[in-house]
Amino acid sequence: MIQVRKSEERGHVNHGWLNTYHTFSFADFYDPKFMGFRTLRVINEDRVASGQGFGMHGHRDMEILTYVLQGSLAHKDSMGHQEVLGPNEIQRMSAGTGVRHSEFNPSSTEALHLFQIWIEPATIGTKPSYEQIRFDPEEKKNKLKRLAGPEGGNGAARINQDAHMFVAELAKGVEIPHSLGSKRAAWVHVVRGAVAVNGIEVHAGDAAAVSGEKKLALTGVGAEPSEILLFDLA
Numbered sequence: 001m002i003q004v005r006k007s008e009e010r011g012h013v014n015h016g017w018l019n020t021y022h023t024f025s026f027a028d029f030y031d032p033k034f035m036g037f038r039t040l041r042v043i044n045e046d047r048v049a050s051g052q053g054f055g056m057h058g059h060r061d062m063e064i065l066t067y068v069l070q071g072s073l074a075h076k077d078s079m080g081h082q083e084v085l086g087p088n089e090i091q092r093m094s095a096g097t098g099v100r101h102s103e104f105n106p107s108s109t110e111a112l113h114l115f116q117i118w119i120e121p122a123t124i125g126t127k128p129s130y131e132q133i134r135f136d137p138e139e140k141k142n143k144l145k146r147l148a149g150p151e152g153g154n155g156a157a158r159i160n161q162d163a164h165m166f167v168a169e170l171a172k173g174v175e176i177p178h179s180l181g182s183k184r185a186a187w188v189h190v191v192r193g194a195v196a197v198n199g200i201e202v203h204a205g206d207a208a209a210v211s212g213e214k215k216l217a218l219t220g221v222g223a224e225p226s227e228i229l230l231f232d233l234a
Contacts (some may be wrong), residue, residue, distance in 0.1 A: 001212045002198060007205025017052035021045040023207060037187050037209055038233035039161050042118035047111055053104030059095035063119040063159045065148055066091040069191065071112035077101035081130045089134045090147040092157035096126040121160040131157045140167050142174045144230060162234040169227045170195060170220030178216040185233050186210040193226025195219060
């Protein structure tokens with residue numbers, strides 16, 4: 001079964017400095033039908049104006065993944081990390097027993113476009129930790145590049161959950177297969193362009209919730225290269 005979550009159904013708030021879309025219930029946006037999907041709790045698509053950002057604030061017991069599409073993100077946290085994140089990188093922060101951080105757009109001219117993803121952890125009360133990994137953009141062209149998973153390694157961040165996050169950039173007509181294990185489900189979010197998920201076309205901002213399927217066929221259908229985030233979930 002495939003259920004499409006249309007882009008325009010997402011929560012949307014434009015604060016001026018922050019233009020944000022919430023796939024699932026978040027902050028003041030509440031949709032009882034979309035509180036999350038399996039252990040996937042948050043997908044926020046944020047556009048942050050130059051010189052603006054999120055001041056120091058706290059989290060606990062959540063796996064937080066950040067993926068930048070355009071611009072750069074200046075990160076600072078209570079664990080002592082001060083990093084800059086750009087495209088073709090994955091940032092993972094395991095909040096565990098508690099961590100504070102800030103995230104800013106350091107540019108004076110360029111907007112920042114990013115996705116922030118929250119995944120519920122398998123165990124709570126763990127020690128907070130941070131990981132940031134850069135990858136070659138060729139690794140995602142017409143194939144799935146693993147960004148995060150429970151075992152980490154091979155260029156993927158390690159998360160405290162039986163969940164896998166992939167990215168892929170698909171040219172028109174290219175099909176990528178993906179097998180789903182028994183009782184597993186998938187969430188496919190279209191970052192840009194358009195793809196067909198088992199023949200069902202979805203466009204930028206749309207998502208497909210997949211359950212009860214053994215295989216996925218992900219096909220680029222847009223004239224320009226399309227990009228997706230795929231979550232394979234227990």
